[in-house]
Amino acid sequence: MPLLVRNLVLAPGEGDELLRSRVACRFSLCDDDVVDVRLVRKSVDARKKPQVKFICTVRCTLADEEAFLARYGGDPDVQPITEPPPHAFRPLSHSGRIVIAGMGPAGLFAALRLAEYGLSATVLERGKPVEERTRDVQSFWARGELDVESNVQFGEGGAGTFSDGKLTTRVNDPNISYVLEKLVAFGAPPEIGYLAKPHIGTDRLRIVVASIRRFLEQRGFDIRFRSCLTDIVSQGGRVGAGVVNGDEEIPCRFLVLAPGHSARDTYAMLARRGILMQPKPFAVGVRVEHPQLLINRIQYGRVHHPSLPPADYALAYNDRTSGRSAYSFCMCPGGVVVAGSSEEGGVVTNGMSAYLRDAPAANSALVVTVGPADFGTDSPLAGVEFQRLLERRAFVAGGGDYRAPAQNLMAFVEAKTGGKVSSSYCPGVRDVPLAEILPPAVTDTLRDGLRFFDRKMRGFLTAEATMTGVETRTSSPVRVGRGGDFQAVGLGGLYPAGEGAGYAGGIMSAALDGIRVADAIANQISAQEGSF
Numbered sequence: 449m450p451l452l453v454r455n456l457v458l459a460p461g462e463g464d465e466l467l468r469s470r471v472a473c474r475f476s477l478c479d480d481d482v483v484d485v486r487l488v489r490k491s492v493d494a495r496k497k498p499q500v501k502f503i504c505t506v507r508c509t510l511a512d513e514e515a516f517l518a519r520y521g522g523d524p525d526v527q528p529i530t531e532p533p534p535h536a537f538r539p540l541s542h543s544g545r546i547v548i549a550g551m552g553p554a555g556l557f558a559a560l561r562l563a564e565y566g567l568s569a570t571v572l573e574r575g576k577p578v579e580e581r582t583r584d585v586q587s588f589w590a591r592g593e594l595d596v597e598s599n600v601q602f603g604e605g606g607a608g609t610f611s612d613g614k615l616t617t618r619v620n621d622p623n624i625s626y627v628l629e630k631l632v633a634f635g636a637p638p639e640i641g642y643l644a645k646p647h648i649g650t651d652r653l654r655i656v657v658a659s660i661r662r663f664l665e666q667r668g669f670d671i672r673f674r675s676c677l678t679d680i681v682s683q684g685g686r687v688g689a690g691v692v693n694g695d696e697e698i699p700c701r702f703l704v705l706a707p708g709h710s711a712r713d714t715y716a717m718l719a720r721r722g723i724l725m726q727p728k729p730f731a732v733g734v735r736v737e738h739p740q741l742l743i744n745r746i747q748y749g750r751v752h753h754p755s756l757p758p759a760d761y762a763l764a765y766n767d768r769t770s771g772r773s774a775y776s777f778c779m780c781p782g783g784v785v786v787a788g789s790s791e792e793g794g795v796v797t798n799g800m801s802a803y804l805r806d807a808p809a810a811n812s813a814l815v816v817t818v819g820p821a822d823f824g825t826d827s828p829l830a831g832v833e834f835q836r837l838l839e840r841r842a843f844v845a846g847g848g849d850y851r852a853p854a855q856n857l858m859a860f861v862e863a864k865t866g867g868k869v870s871s872s873y874c875p876g877v878r879d880v881p882l883a884e885i886l887p888p889a890v891t892d893t894l895r896d897g898l899r900f901f902d903r904k905m906r907g908f909l910t911a912e913a914t915m916t917g918v919e920t921r922t923s924s925p926v927r928v929g930r931g932g933d934f935q936a937v938g939l940g941g942l943y944p945a946g947e948g949a950g951y952a953g954g955i956m957s958a959a960l961d962g963i964r965v966a967d968a969i970a971n972q973i974s975a976q977e978g979s980f
């Protein structure tokens with residue numbers, strides 16, 4: 449039985465191949481006693497500066513594990529591995545009656561999982577293939593020409609395609625390694641399998657997305673771009689068909705609804721069809737950008753080594769009086785701030801990095817929690833209107849041409865004007881007090897939070913940093929009602945999935961939710977096999 453061995457230390461610059469002798473040395477073994485060592489987790493530990501080190505966990509096979517466990521079985525860093533049996537994919541007969549709407553991580557992983565059962569589906573994506581989408585996005589960033597169906601939110605690969613491709617998640621799910629293995633198989637860097645904070649980078653992510661599409665096509669999936677699910681036809685309390693672009697009906701028994709958090713027209717359609725939806729809390733704020741070297745200095749002290757990744761951070765502040773929290777979110781080391789609009793007349797910020805994370809600035813969302821009490825009405829879509837209001841204010845403040853309002857960080861905290869404004873956001877920024885755009889409660893919590901963050905990371909509060917706004921698409925403003933069988937409350941055969949349905953936040957958790965939904969469909973088909 450293989451063993452997990454934790455807390456092995458490597459200094460910056462020391463290669464992973466040394467881990468075998470570290471295991472031997474740690475337990476007074478000969479190198480030959482350690483038959484095999486595989487790195488399963490590696491993280492940076494910079495808590496005791498100036499000492500910065502890597503902490504590693506390995507899976508190892510020893511020549512005499514019984515004798516080893518008799519001696520070290522009580523060591524807290526040693527653990528025998530009991531692996532769960534692999535998921536059994538019983539081949540199911542092809543039904544031809546599954547439709548997936550949305551080709552983000554939820555839709556793509558639902559499709560990949562269905563393929564494991566030998567099933568296929570029609571996949572609808574309102575946007576374009578990733579290669580064409582990339583050209584549209586670049587044209588928006590260069591010239592402010594927005595295509596409302598092909599942008600940072602919409603198109604093959606979903607919202608995270610122009611992202612840092614961070615794969616961290618707070619969800620604990622046995623399928624995490626399944627997702628990571630699939631991503632590596634389709635072209636993601638292999639180290640995502642063991643890094644504590646794995647990331648793919650937008651450049652590699654686009655390649656992964658295109659190779660998943662090619663694989664699905666080979667498996668008989670019918671992939672349709674520029675195909676928006678515009679309506680759902682129901683028959684006797686069950687999905688009967690999906691309507692595409694308002695004119696084509698595709699009969700189906702199973703409809704996976706994975707449209708992401710920006711499909712506002714799709715939410716409106718669900719509301720018209722009486723699908724149960726509830727407003728849900730999310731967070732709004734700005735993107736902050738610091739020089740990456742400054743963040744490295746704060747996090748690593750004076751240690752410089754090319755093997756250390758560009759430093760990141762995660763900060764949180766809770767205001768006990770108001771009950772609101774301010775926190776950093778979707779931090780992109782060595783990245784850029786991106787224009788993430790998907791609606792005309794709205795400015796939305798987000799962040800992305802390439803695989804190498806080699807841009808000169810570090811950016812992160814700094815956001816404050818908001819909930820139904822802030823939205824003004826109790827309509828299920830009140831959160832959408834709240835987002836839209838802030839995005840329109842930002843559009844007007846930026847000059848009405850998709851430039852974004854931006855402000856020096858110190859000027860924002862001190863409620864002044866002036867100071868250097870330097871943002872990587874394209875198509876450009878305009879120096880505007882952000883307090884004129886954000887709700888006062890958000891501004892106040894953000895200011896308090898920033899002062900608190902500076903106590904955690906001395907130097908975070910600096911006139912070298914710029915804030916660009918507004919960051920509104922942090923998670924879904926809506927949750928679509930879903931039962932324990934993953935079907936929409938009141939409409940059999942409709943499977944709301946991923947972030948847009950309110951069941952995920954981020955690439956990894958959306959992919960995991962897509963898998964859960966596909967497994968639920970496979971279970972249904974398995975139970976009904978023969979009745980088609």
Ligand code: FAD
Nearest residue numbers: 550552554602603606607608611614677708946947954955
């Ligand atoms: P989406 O990825 O939003 O996919 C939904 C898809 O459905 C889209 O392709 C859309 O075009 C399509 N669609 C919408 N409506 C319809 C319809 N009616 N018919 C047919 N198709 C439709 N998360 C991370 O974990 N790490 C990161 O580093 C990260 N960075 C991000 C950077 C940016 C710029 C953005 C915008 C997001 C980032 N996220 C990140 C969030 C992450 O992208 C989302 O959480 C994730 O993509 C949600 O997956 P999803 O499949 O549920 O929805």
